[in-house]
Amino acid sequence: MIRLAVSSRAPTARGYFCSKNLRSSAFPVGRIQKRSFFSSSKKQQQQRSAASAPRRDPGLEFTAVVSNPQEVDGPEGIVSRSEQIKKLQSQSSNKDDDIYYDVLIIGGGATGAGAALDAAARGYKVACIERGDFASETSSRSTKLIWAGIKYMGTAFAALLSPNLVTAPLVTLSAFYGEMKMVYQCHQERRYMMQKQEHLCQWIPILIPFDRWYVSPPPFNHSLYGFFPILAPFVLKVYDALSWFQCPPSYTLSPSRAAEKFPQLQTDNLKYCAVFYEAIHNDARTNLAIAMTAAQRGAHIANYVEMVDTIVVDQEEGGDKNKVVGVVALDRMTDQRFEIRAKKIIFCGGPFTDNMRQLEHDSSSDRDKKLPPAVTGAHGTHIVLPSYYCPPDIGFLDYNTSDKRFLFLLPWQGHTIVGTTDHKCSAETLPRPPEEEVEWILKESSKYMKIDYRREDVSSSWRGWRPLAVDPNAQAGDDVSRDHVISENSKTGVFFIAGGKWTTWREMAQEVVDKALGTDRPCPTLDIQLFGGEGYSNTLSVKLIQKYGISQSTAEHLSKTYGGRAWEVLQLDGRDKLLKEGYPYIESEVRYACCEYACTVEDILSRRTRLAFVNKEAALQCISRVTDIMAEELKWSSRVKKQQMQAATAYIGSYGGSVPQSAANEGKADVAENEKAAA
Numbered sequence: 001m002i003r004l005a006v007s008s009r010a011p012t013a014r015g016y017f018c019s020k021n022l023r024s025s026a027f028p029v030g031r032i033q034k035r036s037f038f039s040s041s042k043k044q045q046q047q048r049s050a051a052s053a054p055r056r057d058p059g060l061e062f063t064a065v066v067s068n069p070q071e072v073d074g075p076e077g078i079v080s081r082s083e084q085i086k087k088l089q090s091q092s093s094n095k096d097d098d099i100y101y102d103v104l105i106i107g108g109g110a111t112g113a114g115a116a117l118d119a120a121a122r123g124y125k126v127a128c129i130e131r132g133d134f135a136s137e138t139s140s141r142s143t144k145l146i147w148a149g150i151k152y153m154g155t156a157f158a159a160l161l162s163p164n165l166v167t168a169p170l171v172t173l174s175a176f177y178g179e180m181k182m183v184y185q186c187h188q189e190r191r192y193m194m195q196k197q198e199h200l201c202q203w204i205p206i207l208i209p210f211d212r213w214y215v216s217p218p219p220f221n222h223s224l225y226g227f228f229p230i231l232a233p234f235v236l237k238v239y240d241a242l243s244w245f246q247c248p249p250s251y252t253l254s255p256s257r258a259a260e261k262f263p264q265l266q267t268d269n270l271k272y273c274a275v276f277y278e279a280i281h282n283d284a285r286t287n288l289a290i291a292m293t294a295a296q297r298g299a300h301i302a303n304y305v306e307m308v309d310t311i312v313v314d315q316e317e318g319g320d321k322n323k324v325v326g327v328v329a330l331d332r333m334t335d336q337r338f339e340i341r342a343k344k345i346i347f348c349g350g351p352f353t354d355n356m357r358q359l360e361h362d363s364s365s366d367r368d369k370k371l372p373p374a375v376t377g378a379h380g381t382h383i384v385l386p387s388y389y390c391p392p393d394i395g396f397l398d399y400n401t402s403d404k405r406f407l408f409l410l411p412w413q414g415h416t417i418v419g420t421t422d423h424k425c426s427a428e429t430l431p432r433p434p435e436e437e438v439e440w441i442l443k444e445s446s447k448y449m450k451i452d453y454r455r456e457d458v459s460s461s462w463r464g465w466r467p468l469a470v471d472p473n474a475q476a477g478d479d480v481s482r483d484h485v486i487s488e489n490s491k492t493g494v495f496f497i498a499g500g501k502w503t504t505w506r507e508m509a510q511e512v513v514d515k516a517l518g519t520d521r522p523c524p525t526l527d528i529q530l531f532g533g534e535g536y537s538n539t540l541s542v543k544l545i546q547k548y549g550i551s552q553s554t555a556e557h558l559s560k561t562y563g564g565r566a567w568e569v570l571q572l573d574g575r576d577k578l579l580k581e582g583y584p585y586i587e588s589e590v591r592y593a594c595c596e597y598a599c600t601v602e603d604i605l606s607r608r609t610r611l612a613f614v615n616k617e618a619a620l621q622c623i624s625r626v627t628d629i630m631a632e633e634l635k636w637s638s639r640v641k642k643q644q645m646q647a648a649t650a651y652i653g654s655y656g657g658s659v660p661q662s663a664a665n666e667g668k669a670d671v672a673e674n675e676k677a678a679a
Contacts, residue, residue, distance in 0.1 A: 057352075059429030062651040063132045064304050064332040064600060065643045069634035072594050075531075076568060078295045081597040084302040085331055088127055089338045101127045101300075103517060104327065104342035106307050106356060109139035110287050111484075111497060112348030114509030114525075116301050117294035121528060122513070122521040126299040127340050128291075129329055131306035132429070133603045135287035138350045139502070140607050141431065141464025143382065143419055144412050146193050146201055146279035146503050148186040150239055151399075151406050156180050158220040182483050186503045187242040193503075194247075194279050196529055199536035199563030200289060203248055204280040204410065206395040207262055208232065209448050211269045219400045228399070232274040239276060250276040262391055266450050275394075280410065283502060284607035285561055288596060290505070292531035304332040304599050310359045311339060312492070324360060324492040333599055344516045347496035351377040351427035351465040360492045372472040374487065375498045377427040381437040382419030383461040383656070384614050389416040389451065401444050409445055414553075414584070415459065415614045418445050422466075430654040431462035438656055459615040461656030469499025484508050486515050535564020550576035550586075557584035568592060579625065580618050585609040590626055594633040601626050601648035616657040623648050 071082035079087075091100075103119050105112050108130025116128035130136075156179035164172040193201045210229040218226035228235070236250035253273040258265055262273075294301050311326035326341030347356040353375045390396065395410040409418045421437045438461050446453035469485035484500035497512040510523045541555040544566060550558075554576045558566040573588040590598075593608035604626050605619040606612045612619035623645055631641050 057427075057429045059651075059654075060131070062647045062654075063136065063429060063602065065640060065647050066333065066335045067599070067634065067636055067640045067644065068334055069599065069636070072633055074295070074597075075292065075565065075592075075595050078292060080595075081302055081599070084295070084300055084597075085305070085334075087300040088129070088302060088305065088329070088340055089336075091339060091341055101125045101340070101342035103127070103344045103346060103513075104340055105129075105346045105348055106327070107348030107350065108134045108287075108291060108301065108303055109137060109348065109350055110135070110283075110290065110502060110505040111350070111500065111508050111512075112346075113287060113291040113294055113301070114505045115346060115348060115497070115512055116299040117290055117297060117528070118506075118509040118513045118523055118525050119517065120294050120297035120299035121524050122517075124517060124521070126294070126301075127342060128294065128299055128301040129305035129307065129327075129340070130301075130303045131332070133303050133599070133607060134291045134597070135284040135607055136303075136603075137352070137427075137429065138464050138467065139287045140284035140613075141380075141382070141462055142283045142502050143380075143408055144280050144283055144410065144417060145204075145408065146190050146281055148190045148239070148242065148278065148503065149183045149501075150236075150276070152179055152186075153183045153235075153239065153242075154220055154225070156183065158222040158225065161222065161224055178483075184242050185507060186501070189503050189505075189507055190279055191243055191246055192506065192526060193281075196526075197286075197289075197533060198538075199533050199560070200286045200530065201279045201281045202560075203277050204395050205248070205275050205277055205393070206397050206408070206410075207253070207258065207265075208274045208276075208397050208399060209258070209265060210271045210273065211448075213271065215400060219404070221404075229271065236274055236276045248277045250274065262394060262396065264389065264391070264449050264451055265396075266448050280395075280412065282413070282561060282610065284610065286502075286530075288607070289530040289532055292596065293528065296531065302331075303597050306330045306332055307356070307359065308337070310492075311341065322491045324494050327359075345494045346512055346516055347494060348512075349496070350498065351375055351467040353467065353496050353498045357489075357494075357496065360489060360494055373470060374472045374485065374496060376424060376468045376470060377465045378422050378424045378468055379427070379463045379465050380420035380422055381433040381441065381461060381463040382417055383433075383438055383441050383458050385416040385418060385453075385457050386459065387411065387415055389418075389449075389453075389457075396448070398444065398448065407441070407444055413610050413614050421463075427465040430651065431464070432654040433461045433463045433656045435656075435660045437463070438660070455660070456658045458656065458658055459617070460613055462613065467498045467500075484511075486512050488515070532563025532565045535567070540564070540566065544570065548576070551584075553584045554578075554586055558586075562592075579609065579622050580611065583609075583611060583615075583618065585611060587625075587629060590629040591633055594630060598630075601630060601644045602651045604630070605648065605652060612652045612655055616652060616655040619652050619655075620649065623652070 071080050074080040102124040103126055105115050105128040108128060112128060113134060116126050120126045156176050160172060160176040213229050215226050215228060219228060233252055240247060240250055253261060253275060255267050255270040255272065258270065258273040259267045291301055307327045308330045309328040310324045311328065313323050313325050324345055326339055328337055329340050330337050347353055349356045354371060354373055357371055357374060390409055390411050392411050395408060398407040401407050405422055409416060418441050438458060442453045442455060472487065484497055486495065486497045488495045495512060495516045497508060500508045506525050510525065540559040544550060544555040544558060545552060548570050558569060562569055569588050569592045572591045577587045579585045579587055589609060590604050593604055598604055598608050601623055605622060611622060627641050627645050
């Protein structure tokens, strides 16, 4: 932490102080009394900062390579990443206090990018930095649903219809109201996404099979839910009603009709099936669309910029002592450090929030102290199977697995995604899934199916972390929340937001901006269409085929991924040269991704396309070609190309695949193979 000691007894004529070393510093109190940190050399500063910083996730070393990329133009109407970095750095050389940001947001996942969009749309001066790629952590590893929370509706009624309603009626009713309010809000946010962001989301029917009339042991450990097979049609109509019936209506299927609709389904002893609707999306693309829209609205937003320390003002007498007024940032593409200062700072770190909060402390001894946690991490594993495990237009839900979780099986990106598990543990960057969870998912998902679920059919698997939020001041043993928590550190002035779910990203952003900056400027995001929405129509894929003669699979992929921006992708080349045979991703997407702030080979293979998420081996085979294309665009040296290939191989090697093996052996073999290709 950089501590700035000032006296409150002798203000300057302007009411601010300035430091030659800090150049653009401007804090609302008097003159400098001492500058202990900045009197040191740059090397000493970095050593002190590193000594007092919290433990850094070792997996981060595979997420960025210092590459000094050449500037490439941003998408039409958006400045380039290089220009964004220059804007963020400008405070370090400009003494005008007007450059102060109203808010600095740390984290570029769905919540952080959403907060940047919200604040920028209100007219505030906004900075937002993300240490990796946009959505590189939790936001790209979801179950891909924008769902309204049918499980939470179930838990709400289970808690209501319990003995607690008699022994503690007020508490029970209050908890029920809070849970149902969350579910209702999820329905409204899902409606917003489906009506306003149809270029990013589609409705997906989800089938629930019933092979008995009473379930034992009952879901949610509540005897009433043992009768869910009988109550399901009514329950799902209530679920529809929470959306004011603006979603496709739920319905039932006879066993014979279910067999036609879902031929993989085991129909022996099947009584009937209930079907309801949720929304499905490409989560990484939605996150990037939010970030690009924030940039369109004037936010200075950049990926691969890491907060490595905080800047604190220290007063001798009361006032803003210990207030965090900025951060030291590191551009991980150039290894350059610079300062960013703002009136308000918001941490949006998901499951990594507590690591950020440690940087608010002044010394290494303080940082070593155990902080009351704000987030309890829980990882969930997903596996990906071939498309023939699931029909292309309907999903499946097991609402009562052996560990009492929901298990979804969904068509996604031309494959079948299955998940998820739930195990509490500390968050990590690498997506390496536990083998026992892969096996458990295969076993659970095969219960209702005719076909064998084979381990060798798993083309990719990964785990992501859910940020389950708690009040840092709560007593031990209190329940964690599936909803979000917003808190301000009264000593440092730093806000954080944690928890929540993909569905409520916009609502969460609105609430944290309201709390940090006030409600004087109303939130306009309900009326904002995200990046790619302009020019989109449900016939866009046909128009792309007619214009460029590309395949139908590629045209549909481009229209559902980029929306109206698909024209820009094809204008770079005009051809549909595939990255990998059998997949719709094309080489022009790699070049366009460089315009959209992609910095690494792994960015392309994991998030700009989703190849690593659907087929690990196919992604590994594409590393060399993607490296060549990015090197042309960003003017990488041969050394950088080699490092990029090694980093991408190590990271993608940590995904699960068709053959269980240790990540270490897997990484070594793949690195050797790609080093040979690079040579």
